Amino acid sequence: MPGVMVFLCRCCGRIPPTVDLSALGEKIDREEGVVAVETRDTICLPEDRAAMLRSFEAGGADRILVAACSPYGKADDVVAKLSAACGGDRSRVRLVDIREGCAWIHRRDPVGATAKAGDLIGMNLGFLRHGKCSADAVVAVRPECMVVGAGSAGMAAALSIARAGHRVHLVERGAGMGGMLKLLSHVYPTDAGAEEKLKPSLQAISAQPLITLHAKTRVAAATGYAGDFKIRLASGTEETNLHVGAVILATGAGVWLPRGLYRYGELKGVLTLMELERRRKEGEETPRRSVFIQCVGARCPERPYCATFCCPSSIKNAALIKKEDPGAEVTILHRDIMTPGAILERYYRSALEAGVRFIRFAADAPPVVSGEGKVDSVAVFDTISGVKREIAADQVILSTPLVANADNTKLAELFHIGIDRYGFFREDYPLHPLETRQAGVFICGSARWPVASGDAAAQGEGAAMKALAILGRERLSARSLSRLPEGKLGHARIEDAFCSGCGNCVAVCPYEACALQKVGGIFVSRVNKMRCRACGSCTSVCPNGTIQMPEHNARAVGAMIRRAFSLREAR
């Protein structure tokens, strides 16, 4: 076994004098397995790096240890370039931080710091001896994509992907496309007709030969991983099989019905916001006096969230009613008005100017709807003026939130992704809002969290871009599936002969990357390299070390533990 080439960096005098590199260098040189030790001034600069590479190639070592600065600085770049000299095998190069982690944090104790640096280098020499590299897996990518849900988000996603030249299967459980927009009469903040807004998307999709619409169809089964999903669709008794590279879930959300609140279902004239939209769309006459009540069934213990669309929606309808009939009396009873951004703020103000009344109530003193047979009036305690008001009303419109689609649970199971406590699909936290814990499965629109159609479309396009990053390739390597610049650490590896089939790794994996298979009558665990993200959870629950991360295996870590404290005194 050739040995390790060690480079110590003086960091232009910022590591010594606290850490005595010359004494250290001598000690390390005497270690077994160390071919040579070289001290340099600035390993981050190209000249020094070139010199290092020359020394390494001449020296006959096959691994490199660099003792320098923090892994979060330039050093990582150095490691990447040096590993190129080792055939791209990053497990052959190891960086030890003796600056931020040693010289700078123990400036008042040079003796201790030097001893620590010696231990750190010893630990990592031990690690290097045992570090291995995971074999990568490469799959051929299917160029087609499936989008589930043909609402605003789904249509936008489908169009984006088709425009990039890939076939899209747009799966919709209903009879046609359009989603929630089909139920609305107008949209905010432009006050354009909903049908008008929908038309361009519908036309574009119909004109796009790469989009195949599967109406009245659901997803019945799904297996596979990023680049290679096998889907079975069911439409009545008919079945279709798809083979796609990525899946986008844009299944939207449903409206919550306020049964038992504000005498909904008891009195005529008490309706939901959606019903108001329907009536206005069908041209029904609007009564003179309307009262909107906001936050019905939202921002309460069962649904402690704001659904974001209901305030602008009520304002939209209120302002339109006032425009059509300036003499109409329109009041909005609210807990807070949520209209973020300049455009929506202007929208709110113009409603105020048009004569829409806004009255604030407290959560613990909700308005009371009265009437017999049909609605008569609404009593509310106005928290801003401190006065109780009685407002005559011909109709009371209840703004209810969006709630998760009942299908989400089944889809989450089929695709092995998570749902949150309200039933919405879970994003891959942090920083990846349109991705899920399964690579290749994306979420957008209200299926992810309640949004209005404009935002849903934007998310759909975002999810499409993410999907295209996979679909656009001919081949996908497991290593590239982490979003880290250097790829993920590797993937777990199972030593078949050791596995007792206990299933601990299967239970603990956050990505469901392990599964038990029956091999010769006994159960053995198998790792799906495309799903594994190299978190290492499995390695810490395996009773006998069967499953290991080659880049961080037990022997390497064990070597580090044993060399951490060079026992100078007897204990």
Add this chain to the structure above:
Amino acid sequence: MSELIHTIREKSQELLAAGRVDGILCLVRDRFDVVQPRLIFRAEEIGSIETSPKWNLAKLALQTIRQSGPSFRLAVVCRGCDERALLELAKRNQFDATRITVLGYTCSREQAESCLCVRPYPEKPLAGEKIEGVDPFADPRVSALLTGDEGKRMARWAGLLSRCIKCYGCRNACPICVCTPCKLEDDLWVERAVVPTELIPYHLIRAFHLSDTCVACGACQDACPVGIPLLTLQLLMRRRLQERYAYEAGLEADRKSPLLMDFDHASPAGFELPAWTVSSEAPHER
């Protein structure tokens, strides 16, 4: 002959005669008047079945199943602790649960007190009356080791564990310890071929591996030739699992250990995720 033995022998007879099992693993009194485990096949042997002394058969049952053909059906005459051990083994896919029938019987008060057992009975005993369990923490030997001054306890444990001669008897006897190879024989974790044993690596690694699977059968303790109270090592962990997650190993075939699940699926009692975490998850005050 006690009613308990009578019922057990009767049931065993029935099963064999009806051809519902191919063999019965039980304790028998042999012709030298020695009681030991045996796999019996014939009706003539039923009469020698015994139900004492306490002898854990779960591991033998597992080995029997593994060494027999794929269609071999086994009945095991055993106590509650063995039944729980078999449940945990089945949960971990060590054998096909449909191939083993448990003929369970309850333990006597003397036995329960001797084992300090919280559950001296199988779930649905075939024979015997269920009696109340014993609280091991009330026993002075246990409380001497588990409560009180830390320094003194460590010295006591060090003294007890230093008797260890690394015979691996505890590991061999434990029904849950089935891994091959075993970490305790790996130089990386436990120094090989050196006695006295390294205390922490051997005993504590084994104890932790069993934290959520130990069924407190005491086979380890029974096997130890130098009398180390090995069962006591597990008692505190078992109690905390009970307190935090209402979990006891050996009782629920469909429930995975809470130590393998995230907080959404198995949150410890009285634990709240901090309010700032992912906003859609934060519990709101009302």
Add this chain to the structure above:
Amino acid sequence: MNAPERNDKKPSPRVLVFACRWCALVGADAAGRKKTELPASFRVIPVECASMVEPDSVLRALASGADGVAVMGCHLGGCRFNDANHVAVKRMEALGDLLDTVGIGRRRLLLSFGTAHEGHEFAEILGNFLQELGPLPELTPWRKTLLNLPAFR
């Protein structure tokens, strides 16, 4: 901000720190960049996620010269590996129960899942740990004597 001053009469305890490279290690790094001063008796092993730390490694560390072990990861709910740190917290808590059992004490296992990138927090938490921890008593004092006998060498 400096970590609490140590009473220089006692040697600083040896602590092995397992720090996840997404949060805790960044905190350690930040403490260094801020030139915070800490005793030089701890060593850091970076890991991908706190869930990668085997409880057996903690035990091995205690048997290999460490007086204490620290396992540091991301905030609960902030793990980039889909809440893998939840399992780590639970298992380390259970390990603490075992350490309590034999009198080593769970206070020798520091669990910190909340420092994120904050250098001063890292320094404070580790600094307090180093200050309050005493050396781990030799569990088998006669073992070294025995192994040093001529017959064994």
